[in-house]
Amino acid sequence: MAPSLGRRLLAAGMGALAARQALTIVATSVHPATLARTNFRGRQVTLAGGPALALGATTAAALGAGRRGVRAATIVAGLGAGAVGAYDDLVGVRPGQQAKGFRGHLRALAEGRVTSGLVKIAGVGASALAAATLLDADRPSGRPRRVVDTLLAAGVIAGSANLINLLDLRPGRAIKAGLLVGAPIAAAGGAAGGVAAGTVGAAAGLLPADLGEEIMLGDAGANALGALLGTALAARTGTVGRAAALAGIAALTAASEKVSFTQVIDRTPVLRELDALGRRTD
Numbered sequence: 001m002a003p004s005l006g007r008r009l010l011a012a013g014m015g016a017l018a019a020r021q022a023l024t025i026v027a028t029s030v031h032p033a034t035l036a037r038t039n040f041r042g043r044q045v046t047l048a049g050g051p052a053l054a055l056g057a058t059t060a061a062a063l064g065a066g067r068r069g070v071r072a073a074t075i076v077a078g079l080g081a082g083a084v085g086a087y088d089d090l091v092g093v094r095p096g097q098q099a100k101g102f103r104g105h106l107r108a109l110a111e112g113r114v115t116s117g118l119v120k121i122a123g124v125g126a127s128a129l130a131a132a133t134l135l136d137a138d139r140p141s142g143r144p145r146r147v148v149d150t151l152l153a154a155g156v157i158a159g160s161a162n163l164i165n166l167l168d169l170r171p172g173r174a175i176k177a178g179l180l181v182g183a184p185i186a187a188a189g190g191a192a193g194g195v196a197a198g199t200v201g202a203a204a205g206l207l208p209a210d211l212g213e214e215i216m217l218g219d220a221g222a223n224a225l226g227a228l229l230g231t232a233l234a235a236r237t238g239t240v241g242r243a244a245a246l247a248g249i250a251a252l253t254a255a256s257e258k259v260s261f262t263q264v265i266d267r268t269p270v271l272r273e274l275d276a277l278g279r280r281t282d
Contacts, residue, residue: 008186008197011064015201019056023206023215026051034090037216040170047089049215053206054082054224060198061228066191070235073135074195074228080127081161081227084120085219091116092219124223128158131231145239152242153234159249160230165222166256171279172211173265175203178225185232192236199228211278 027035027048035047058078065071092115132153136146168174178200185196203225209215217225233245265271 005189007066008064008189008193011060011194011198012186012201012204014063015056015060015198015203016205017056018059019052019202019205022055023048023052023209026055037218039213039216041213043213045213045216047216047218047220049206049210050089050218050220050222050224051082051086052215053202053217053221054078054085056205057199057202057224057228058082060202061195061232062198064194064198066194069134069137070191070195070231073131073235074231076127076134077131077157077227077231078224080130081124082220082224084123084127085165085221085223087123088116088120089218089220091119120219120223124161124227125154125158128161128227128230129154131157131227132234135231135235149239149242152239152246155246156234156242156249157227157230159246159253160233161223161226163249163252164226164229165219166253167261168217168222169262170275171213172207172277173275174217174222174225175207175210176274176277178203178229179207182229182232185229185236188236190236192232195228195232195235199225199232207278212280 027046030048032046036044037047039045058075061078062071062074065074129150132150135153136150164174164178167177182196182200182203186193186200206215206217206221210217234242237245265275
C-alpha cells in the first residue's frame with residue numbers, strides 16, 4: 001500500500017525527532033575524543049552527526065515505506081552504508097590508512113595494504129546489491145530483466161552514497177543536496193515517497209547543527225544519506241529511469257576526479273549563495 005500524504009508527513013517528522021534523539025544518545029555514549037574532528041575552518045566538531053543521521057533516517061524511511069520489499073531494502077541500504085562509513089571514520093585516521101580516491105585505495109591494495117576506505121567501498125557495494133535484490137523481489141518481471149534492473153538499482157544506491165559523500169566538504173552542503181534530491185521524490189508519493197520523506201526529515205532535523213559547525217556527517221552520515229536517497233530513486237524508477245540516473249551519477253563522479261566541486265560552486269553565483277545559506281560567518 002502506498003503511503004498517504006499524512007503518512008509521509010509523519011515519516012518526515014519522525015525522522016527529524018529520531019535523528020535529534022540519536023544525536024544526543026551517540027554524543028553522550030561515546031567518549032568525545034573518539035568523535036572529535038577538526039573541520040575546514042579549524043573548528044572542533046563531533047562526528048556524532050553521522051551515526052545519528054544514519055540511524056534516524058533509516059528508521060523513519062523504513063517506517064515510511066509502504067511495501068515490504070522497499071522497507072527491507074531501506075534498512076539494509078541505510079544501516080549498511082552507515083556502518084561501513086562509521087568504520088572508515090574511526091579507522092581511517094590511523095597511520096597507513098590514508099589514501100586519496102578509488103585509485104589510491106587500489107594502489108594501497110597492490111602494496112599489500114587493505115585500507116579502511118577500501119573496506120567502505122566494498123561494504124557500500126555489497127549492501128547496495130543486497131538492498132537492490134530485496135527491492136525487486138516482489139516485481140513480476142522475468143529473470144533476465146530482473147537481473148538487469150537489480151544491477152542498475154545497486155549502481156544507483158552505491159553511486160548515490162558515494163556522490164553525497166563527495167559533496168560533504170562544507171557545513172550543510174551534503175544535507176542541502178540531499179534535500180534538493182529527496183524533497184521532489186517525497187512529494188511524488190508512492191513507496192519511494194515514504195522512504196524519501198523519512199530521509200529528508202532526518203536530514204532537515206540535523207541541518208541547523210551541521211550549518212552551525214557543531215557536528216560533521218563524516219562518511220557514516222553522508223554515505224547513509226546517499227544510499228537511502230538512491231534506494232528511494234531506484235524504487236520509483238524502472239529500467240530506463242535507473243539507467244539514466246546511474247549515467248548521471250557516473251558522469252558527476254568522473255567529473256569529480258578532474259574538477260573540484262567546491263571551486264565550481266564558488267564560481268557559480270546561484271550555487272555559491274545556496275551553499276552559504278544559513279552557514280555561520282564568524
